[in-house]
Amino acid sequence: MFVKKFGTMHQPYKIYTYAMEKNERLFFTTMLELAQNTLEVSWVLDENAPDFIVVDVDQPDGKAYWQAHQAENNLIAVAPQNTFNAPWFLEKPIKIRTLADLLKRISIESPKESEPGLAVTNHDISNFFEELASDTKSDDVFEPSLYLSGLLKNAQQSGQPQRFSLGSLAPLYVLPEQHCCFYKAIDFSNLTPTQKVFYKVKITQIEQQPMTAEAINSAVQTEGLRKYPINTFLWASSLYASNGRLLAYFSLDTPVRLKQWPDLSLLAHDSTHFRVAAFMLKNTVKLATVAAETQVELAAVFNFFNACMLTQLIETEGTDTVTDIRVKNTPPSHSNKHSLFKNILKRLTG
Amino acid sequence: MKEIKLVFTGSMGAGKTTAISTISETPVINTDVITTDEVVQRKETTTVALDYGELSLDETQKLKLYGTPGQERFEYMWPILIKGALGLIILVDHASTDPLNDLALFVRYFKPYIEETATVIGVTRTDLGSGPSMQAYHDYLQKQGLQLPVFTVDARSREHVIIMLQALTAMVEFA
Numbered sequence: 074m075f076v077k078k079f080g081t082m083h084q085p086y087k088i089y090t091y092a093m094e095k096n097e098r099l100f101f102t103t104m105l106e107l108a109q110n111t112l113e114v115s116w117v118l119d120e121n122a123p124d125f126i127v128v129d130v131d132q133p134d135g136k137a138y139w140q141a142h143q144a145e146n147n148l149i150a151v152a153p154q155n156t157f158n159a160p161w162f163l164e165k166p167i168k169i170r171t172l173a174d175l176l177k178r179i180s181i182e183s184p185k186e187s188e189p190g191l192a193v194t195n196h197d198i199s200n201f202f203e204e205l206a207s208d209t210k211s212d213d214v215f216e217p218s219l220y221l222s223g224l225l226k227n228a229q230q231s232g233q234p235q236r237f238s239l240g241s242l243a244p245l246y247v248l249p250e251q252h253c254c255f256y257k258a259i260d261f262s263n264l265t266p267t268q269k270v271f272y273k274v275k276i277t278q279i280e281q282q283p284m285t286a287e288a289i290n291s292a293v294q295t296e297g298l299r300k301y302p303i304n305t306f307l308w309a310s311s312l313y314a315s316n317g318r319l320l321a322y323f324s325l326d327t328p329v330r331l332k333q334w335p336d337l338s339l340l341a342h343d344s345t346h347f348r349v350a351a352f353m354l355k356n357t358v359k360l361a362t363v364a365a366e367t368q369v370e371l372a373a374v375f376n377f378f379n380a381c382m383l384t385q386l387i388e389t390e391g392t393d394t395v396t397d398i399r400v401k402n403t404p405p406s407h408s409n410k411h412s413l414f415k416n417i418l419k420r421l422t423g
Numbered sequence: 424m425k426e427i428k429l430v431f432t433g434s435m436g437a438g439k440t441t442a443i444s445t446i447s448e449t450p451v452i453n454t455d456v457i458t459t460d461e462v463v464q465r466k467e468t469t470t471v472a473l474d475y476g477e478l479s480l481d482e483t484q485k486l487k488l489y490g491t492p493g494q495e496r497f498e499y500m501w502p503i504l505i506k507g508a509l510g511l512i513i514l515v516d517h518a519s520t521d522p523l524n525d526l527a528l529f530v531r532y533f534k535p536y537i538e539e540t541a542t543v544i545g546v547t548r549t550d551l552g553s554g555p556s557m558q559a560y561h562d563y564l565q566k567q568g569l570q571l572p573v574f575t576v577d578a579r580s581r582e583h584v585i586i587m588l589q590a591l592t593a594m595v596e597f598a
Contacts, residue, residue: 417592
């Protein structure tokens with residue numbers, strides 16, 4: 074697996090502290106040792122030639138050091154709050170998970186030079202990102218607040234413009250008051266595995282940065298970003314982070330109906346979504362029935378349903394309104410038309 | 424050879440001719456003429472009778488692609504073209520002065536056909552102008568008792584035309 078290879082093909086990262094009080098430094102050392110257990114890349118303390126320096130900017134010496142050296146891009150600010158808008162920041166008091174996440178992110182964004190003959194390929198990077206997102210498989214239900222979908226919902230509620238980023242992937246800018254996001258040109262119908270990871274990882278992996286609307290507009294101009302409805306990203310995150318799991322707190326026994334077609338020309342989708350949408354628009358049924366009648370896997374139905382639910386396209390109904398599927402018979406003319414349409418699609422998609 | 428028909432209709436300048444040309448295997452035959460009336464500022468030429476393209480499905484089946492003239496004064500052509508159609512694609516120019524009214528015109532006219540023919544709405548040129556929200560199109564359709572797919576489309580995109588056809592296919596399966 075790539076992650077293990079990633080650790081062995083690189084020299085250990087060297088890290089040290091600056092302006093930390095003795096007890097704080099001891100605490101950091103302990104935290105680093107504990108965090109090390111969750112990392113695949115080695116991090117060692119090295120006072121003489123550190124690759125990264127953890128600077129306590131809460132201390133006068135640390136603040137002065139930060140101001141003098143921040144352009145060198147190898148500083149990690151540590152403080153109760155990120156008042157310097159440091160790209161690499163560690164919140165006090167230091168927590169193992171926070172430290173581990175930061176070190177993992179640094180190892181992605183600033184990989185050390187590979188040993189000769191072991192260049193990292195795009196495929197390797199893709200696998201690495203997949204690994205990063207793989208912990209979604211361990212939970213039984215989909216809890217949207219743990220993913221980008223939760224961050225977007227929070228942004229919508231707070232109205233705070235924000236920048237979300239993950240490793241070397243393009244950042245996402247959100248302007249909630251204008252109900253829009255800004256992102257590089259992206260084709261949601263052809264996302265690469267690496268691009269999908271942004272929508273799958275938990276929020277602990279995603280860097281959040283509050284911004285002003287003016288700063289976002291400036292980034293849009295300089296980076297040549299495109300405007301998207303927030304729902305396009307909310308949808309993508311719900312669809313991919315669901316990973317075959319049903320939305321938390323939703324009962325499988327609840328009959329549901331689709332209120333309207335999702336705009337699948339804008340939204341991430343696959344060919345099964347058309348069938349599921351057409352069926353759910355016409356019938357008020359339980360999700361197991363949707364899967365059975367459309368012959369789409371239940372896990373895929375859950376993914377589609379969760380995305381529809383998060384973008385408010387679902388109506389839940391009482392059991393007395395459930396459509397009786399048994400009384401429906403497809404007229405021969407419909408079967409004939411369906412067959413013709415399938416031929417057309419086959420011809421067009423090769 | 425058995426012939427099957429798909430009809431593209433909608434407001435002038437919405438991209439019917441362009442959409443047909445993305446999937447037609449033959450050059451689209453059309454009867455565009457220089458615009459001479461009040462719409463001259465929106466489009467240099469307009470279709471006065473029909474667009475026509477085709478796609479062979481196999482040795483025995485051919486899909487005929489028809490585009491209706493967009494201007495209301497040519498509506499006498501519409502029933503001729505829609506008769507016996509397998510599906511209907513209504514394109515709406517989002518950048519026109521009143522795109523919801525444009526949609527209403529075509530929905531009103533084609534409603535008897537929509538009830539028996541799979542129909543999808545494609546909203547084009549959404550990147551231009553500040554038209555209504557996409558939800559406004561859904562809301563209008565729901566008021567008419569219709570639950571049709573409404574997609575944001577680029578008429579130049581073959582992929583978007585295929586998405587509309589995928590929706591029509593699914594609608595027919597679960598009608």
